[in-house]
Amino acid sequence: MRSTICPNKGNKGCEASLFLGSASYESDTGDAHASLWMVAYEDEKAAEAGYDVLWKDTARKTGREKADLGPVGEERNARRGPLGYSEDAEAITGQIRVGTAILWLSADARDNDGLDSGFVQDIAALFAERARQAQNGEDPSAGLDDVRG
Numbered sequence: 001m002r003s004t005i006c007p008n009k010g011n012k013g014c015e016a017s018l019f020l021g022s023a024s025y026e027s028d029t030g031d032a033h034a035s036l037w038m039v040a041y042e043d044e045k046a047a048e049a050g051y052d053v054l055w056k057d058t059a060r061k062t063g064r065e066k067a068d069l070g071p072v073g074e075e076r077n078a079r080r081g082p083l084g085y086s087e088d089a090e091a092i093t094g095q096i097r098v099g100t101a102i103l104w105l106s107a108d109a110r111d112n113d114g115l116d117s118g119f120v121q122d123i124a125a126l127f128a129e130r131a132r133q134a135q136n137g138e139d140p141s142a143g144l145d146d147v148r149g
């Protein structure tokens with residue numbers, strides 16, 4: 001898993017990481033997917049250092065159009081663009097830093113109409129809030145209803 005999340009030579013960007021995790025989801029029809037991963041670092045300084053390294057790699061491989069994840073985390077970036085498996089497939093890929101963690105998410109759909117930017121923002125907010133709760137020693141309990149405006 002480390003080589004997937006930290007694909008740079010020598011796993012650059014993840015040197016001071018403590019934990020890695022990932023999850024993937026697919027719609028019932030298989031027409032939409034969401035993938036999430038998280039890297040937890042020993043401190044905020046290490047997460048800040050890793051953020052730019054990991055985003056540089058992600059930005060190089062994803063869409064060229066800027067996307068908006070909403071007001072989440074201390075740092076955030078996202079791109080939207082075509083995805084290779086279908087002529088009309090679109091993806092939004094983003095990265096968020098919440099304290100000592102870097103969160104990455106990607107959502108895609110077989111056609112542009114199936115990719116809901118608002119839903120991607122909701123997922124980003126949910127993921128960031130759960131990371132914040134865990135870092136504060138709380139049981140991660142945030143749900144979609146908690147983050148939707």
